[in-house]
Amino acid sequence: MALEHAILVSLAERSASGYDLARRFDASIGNFWKASHQQIYKVLGRMEADGLVASDVVPQDGRPDKKVYAITAAGREELAAFSRTPARPEALRSELAVKLRALPFGDRDAIVTTVRTRRAEHAAKLAYYEASAERYYPDPSAVGDDELGAWLVLRGGILAETAGVTWCDEILQTLGER
Amino acid sequence: MALEHAILVSLAERSASGYDLARRFDASIGNFWKASHQQIYKVLGRMEADGLVASDVVPQDGRPDKKVYAITAAGREELAAFSRTPARPEALRSELAVKLRALPFGDRDAIVTTVRTRRAEHAAKLAYYEASAERYYPDPSAVGDDELGAWLVLRGGILAETAGVTWCDEILQTLGER
DNA sequence: CGTTGCATTGCAACTCGTTGCATAGTACGG
DNA sequence: CCGTACTATGCAACGAGTTGCAATGCAACG
Numbered sequence: 584m585a586l587e588h589a590i591l592v593s594l595a596e597r598s599a600s601g602y603d604l605a606r607r608f609d610a611s612i613g614n615f616w617k618a619s620h621q622q623i624y625k626v627l628g629r630m631e632a633d634g635l636v637a638s639d640v641v642p643q644d645g646r647p648d649k650k651v652y653a654i655t656a657a658g659r660e661e662l663a664a665f666s667r668t669p670a671r672p673e674a675l676r677s678e679l680a681v682k683l684r685a686l687p688f689g690d691r692d693a694i695v696t697t698v699r700t701r702r703a704e705h706a707a708k709l710a711y712y713e714a715s716a717e718r719y720y721p722d723p724s725a726v727g728d729d730e731l732g733a734w735l736v737l738r739g740g741i742l743a744e745t746a747g748v749t750w751c752d753e754i755l756q757t758l759g760e761r
Numbered sequence: 762m763a764l765e766h767a768i769l770v771s772l773a774e775r776s777a778s779g780y781d782l783a784r785r786f787d788a789s790i791g792n793f794w795k796a797s798h799q800q801i802y803k804v805l806g807r808m809e810a811d812g813l814v815a816s817d818v819v820p821q822d823g824r825p826d827k828k829v830y831a832i833t834a835a836g837r838e839e840l841a842a843f844s845r846t847p848a849r850p851e852a853l854r855s856e857l858a859v860k861l862r863a864l865p866f867g868d869r870d871a872i873v874t875t876v877r878t879r880r881a882e883h884a885a886k887l888a889y890y891e892a893s894a895e896r897y898y899p900d901p902s903a904v905g906d907d908e909l910g911a912w913l914v915l916r917g918g919i920l921a922e923t924a925g926v927t928w929c930d931e932i933l934q935t936l937g938e939r
Numbered sequence: 940c941g942t943t944g945c946a947t948t949g950c951a952a953c954t955c956g957t958t959g960c961a962t963a964g965t966a967c968g969g
Numbered sequence: 970c971c972g973t974a975c976t977a978t979g980c981a982a983c984g985a986g987t988t989g990c991a992a993t994g995c996a997a998c999g
Contacts, residue, residue, distance in 0.1 A: 584955070585856045592862045602977050615858035622956060624979060647964065647977040659866060666867025669875050670856045672882055678763045678848045680793035680917060684770045686910035688837060689844025697847050704850055732864035735935060739858060739928045746924035750917045757913060762985070780947050800986060802949060825947040825993065 586626055587635075589616045591654060591662045594636060598653040601627050611733075614708075614740055627652060635661055683754070695758055702751035709744035712737055764804055765813075767794045769832060769840045772814060776831040779805050789911075792886075792918055805830060813839055861932070873936055880929035887922035890915055 593599065593607055604627075605620035607613070618626075630636045635658035641649045654662075679701055682694050716737055720726050726734045771777065771785055782805075783798035785791070796804075808814045813836035819827045832840075857879055860872050894915055898904050904912045 585854070585859050586955085588863065589859050592859060592866070595863075595866050600977075601979090612862070615853060615855045617852040617854070619957070620977090621958085621979075625956090628979090643976090646975095647962095649977070662863055662866045663868060666860055666863045667871040669878055670860060672879075673854070673856060674795040675793060675921070676763070676795070676851070677793045677914075677917070678851060680914045681763050681767050681770060682844055682848060683910040683913050683917075684790070685766065685773075685840055685844045687907050688770070688773045688840045690841060693845040700847055701850075729865050731935070732861040735861050735932050736855075736858045738931055739855070739861075742924045742928050742931075743853070743921075746920045750920050753916055753920075754913050757909070764985080778947080779949090797987070798947090799949075799988085803986090806949090821946090824945090824995075827947075 585616065586618055586622065587630060588662065588665045589618070590623065590626060590630065591635065591658050591665075594652055594654040595659065595662060598651055600641075600649045600651050602649070604652075614712075615736060630658075634658075691758070695755065698751050698754050698758075702748060702755070705744045705747035705751060709741065709748060712740045712744060716741065763794065764796055764800065765808060766840065766843045767796070768801065768804060768808065769813065769836055769843075772830055772832040773837065773840060776829055778819075778827040778829050780827070782830075792890075793914060808836075812836075869936070873933065876929050876932050876936075880926060880933070883922045883925035883929060887919065887926060890918045890922060894919065 589608075589612060590604060593604055593612055599607065601620065601624045604623050605618070608616070608618045608623065627636065627638075631638055631652070634655060636652045637655050638650045638652045641651050643649060679697070682689070682697060686694060716734075720730070720734055720737075723734070767786075767790060768782060771782060771790055777785065779798065779802045782801050783796070786794070786796045786801065805814065805816075809816055809830070812833060814830045815833050816828045816830050819829050821827060857875070860867070860875060864872060894912075898908070898912055898915075901912070
């Protein structure tokens with residue numbers, strides 16, 4: 584389970600409440616690892632029971648209390664141990680691929696529409712990633728050592744989304760020709 | 762749930778037993794949608810109860826009996842309906858990305874080793890896809906209409922694996938320089 | 940003859956993640 | 970004043986998928 588480790592990374596960078604984490608997952612970290620707030624609360628509870636994180640209730644005025652979580656020494660150890668385990672090959676699951684193979688048995692126009700939508704999604708993410716890169720790392724050779732991971736992940740996102748756009752274009756062109 | 766639909770596609774192309782399906786998923790279809798044999802048997806059972814597939818026990822000599830599944834009319838309808846529904850955005854999950862963000866808190870050398878392994882996996886898959894393309898579709902402009910889906914999926918695999926290799930190379934180069 | 944491996948089906952227990960719902964106070968626009 | 974939206978936490982039920990195990994019989998290897 585890598586959600587646990589994604590949370591540990593996020594908390595190692597900065598302590599946060601479950602709510603904060605959910606928003607971070609919606610933004611930066613969620614670009615490569617999605618999680619709903621329910622899942623985050625659930626996992627945080629177990630992680631606290633396991634001693635990987637510790638919480639501190641912070642009262643606020645005008646708002647509900649916050650439970651701010653911080654990573655513990657055991658959590659840092661777990662994170663280091665995680666970095667030492669080899670990543671197992673990722674199971675890729677492409678619903679679009681299933682739909683494409685369903686071409687002879689399905690509705691061609693509907694599938695084309697789906698591909699167009701998918702293309703737009705890839706293009707939007709790509710634009711977002713490129714804007715982030717431009718904004719935070721205008722000079723790639725000057726990226727600090729502690730930002731290196733984030734920068735490389737961003738690069739991965741750009742490469743993946745570019746490939747996604749290219750694929751969709753190829754599909755649309757091929758299907759358009761026939 | 763798209764496993765159901767991947768099975769329907771596979772059975773629409775040709776009837777098969779659960780065991781056969783598991784092997785197909787290990788080979789062609791599994792390149793974009795993995796499934797274990799247990800999962801396949803479970804889903805097949807439910808699909809039969811739902812009337813999407815029908816089974817026929819075929820005795821064999823020297824081997825256990827086979828339960829050969831065929832798609833039903835209702836199954837074909839379901840497949841057509843599936844092709845009409847828009848695919849929802851895929852949640853990408855990259856364990857490698859989590860490890861990269863863990864760089865400042867983990868073991869750099871171990872992460873580099875992981876990336877090397879991952880690069881080799883991407884390269885192997887890419888070589889396999891390219892060999893398949895060369896073998897089955899030597900002339901892309903001559904791909905038949907009924908093979909179109911499979912061909913486009915193969916192209917998607919090639920694009921994705923190429924992007925994976927490129928990403929790994931970038932990571933290794935960047936980390937090697939520092 | 941024993942072991943390993945293939946062919947074939949399946950169950951049980953578990954983890955991971957999703958969906959839907961509940962609660963509760965504050966703030967803001969119409 | 971009413972509805973909507975944001976901050977904040979969480980439970981319950983379900984569905985999807987993994988891991989581990991079991992059974993049976995044949996073939997091939999050593």
